[in-house]
Amino acid sequence: MPVEMRMWRIDGESPKPLTAAALHTESELHQFLRQDPSLLGTALLVIGSEVITPYGKRLDLLAIDADGNLHVLELKRDRTPREVVAQVLDYGSWVSTLSREDVIDIAEKYLGQPFEASFEEAFGVAPPDELNGELQLTVVASALDASSERIVSYLRGFGVPINAVFFTYIEDEDRRYLARSWLAASDERSSGSITKSTSKRATWNGLDWYVSFGGDRSWDDARRLGFVSAGGGKFYTQTIRALPEGARVWVNIPQTGYVGVGTVVGPAARFSDARVGGEGVPVPLATQSLVGSYPHRDAETNDDDEWVVPVEWIDTVPEKDAYWEKGLFANQNSACKLRQEFTLDRLGQQFDIHTDGE
Structure with missing residues (x-):
């Protein structure tokens, strides 16, 4: 069943329910994650925003983790239609083909400095020889309809590395909150990965x-x-x-x-x-x-x-x-x-x- 997040404020001995509201714009959540991808619960470096694919589509956010694996983050405001699942799979099929050189090129255009320097600033170490060895697809939403939830769960059962994360926006007088919940727990990640034969390891000059x-x-x-x-x-x-x-x-x-x-x-x-x-x-x-x-x-x-x-x-x-x-x-x-x-x-x-x- 669809995930629901509710919060209460304790006033004295009486809990007061807080009301969830819709984010004002999709770009607001996009901006939050672009500035601080740790909101997803893992250390990430955003290396691309509104990345244009060869098919004319715009991938919301592309990020990389400390192991050099890529994360496709596709955002949709309010309730997520099932089409977004197909969209994130489409983006994943393209991102999985990116070579090490492609990843670095995308990152440096977005970051405005050498990729290696940005990677070390984010994770404290130089990037590994292999980039994009594994891929994680994430649908980011304020809610997920039952149909989309079934599709995501079904795909995960076949090893597709896809998950969904929900951000509930809550207002309490002059304060605003974001609450996060994953469709599947981090220790229940699918065992598969999307891979292609494209070289993702830096070539060696033999010397x-x-x-x-x-x-x-x-x-x-x-x-x-x-x-x-x-x-x-x-x-x-x-x-x-x-x-x-x-x-x-x-x-x-x-x-x-x-x-x-x-x-x-x-x-x-x-x-x-x-x-x-x-x-x-x-x-x-x-x-x-x-x-x-x-x-x-x-x-x-x-x-x-x-x-x-x-x-x-x-x-x-x-x-x-x-x-x-x-x-x-x-x-x-x-x-x-x-x-x-x-x-x-x-x-x-x-x-x-x-x-x-x-």
């Missing part, structure tokens, strides 16, 4: 890698002797060990910024076996005077040992001159493929290096 270098390690050591390293468990060592010879690595010190770029010149080795550049002749790293701490037990089966990768630096800066701006890529892995064009473009400018993979 550039991200390396995280922090903790008790010393950037002065790495810069002087030519290496990067990681340790403390298999999660951290397996990615640094995957760096191939010839890879171009961009080194980021967590919470500080990017400090160097170089080329991998040899395979990863345990700290006790590692040999690094020195002054042109590889020398055992373990015999060098080091500032940082690189735990090792010289045991071949110990996953906590530090693993070292020799690097020939192309350009480096002292840690105090590290480069960072909102939207730059960062990751908890010790090493991973660097796909994000925004980061590569900015780093290329900062270190005066071409980043087209050639």
Whole structure:
């Protein structure tokens, strides 16, 4: 049955019912959600308003969540006719085909600044490599007729990611309230998703890698002797060990910024076996005077040992001159493929290096 929301004000010991009213205009609710999409109960960044589709229709609001998934929000004032369900499905069929580049283009036209910077401002992290991996369709209304409710519930039963949210507008003398209720609870989300074969993951140029270098390690050591390293468990060592010879690595010190770029010149080795550049002749790293701490037990089966990768630096800066701006890529892995064009473009400018993979 259709969802009904009622509220009472407690005056002394007597509850006084508050009267629900119609929003003055549909644009008022549209404006509320555009300014604060958290009204829906989840952290979202609006990346498009009145987005024109290739078919000449206007999608009310397009938003993205912290996982890079898109949300289509279709608003209708007062009671929602069943046609809006068909409309939101139509929009979903188009949005599901958007590539990563399409999403970024729509967002930057609306936001007026780099998408990556806006994403980090909203969620505190850089956007993931994959955008639009999953899609959520939401009908936003002040009420939903019984027919539309049946259709939405039926579609959800077949895995279509659609839901409806109701905003009841209430006036109490000189105060105004909005009350929210979902047709289906958040833990009852449909298990399906609308997907297409369009590439939604940033392409990799086959050359550039991200390396995280922090903790008790010393950037002065790495810069002087030519290496990067990681340790403390298999999660951290397996990615640094995957760096191939010839890879171009961009080194980021967590919470500080990017400090160097170089080329991998040899395979990863345990700290006790590692040999690094020195002054042109590889020398055992373990015999060098080091500032940082690189735990090792010289045991071949110990996953906590530090693993070292020799690097020939192309350009480096002292840690105090590290480069960072909102939207730059960062990751908890010790090493991973660097796909994000925004980061590569900015780093290329900062270190005066071409980043087209050639």
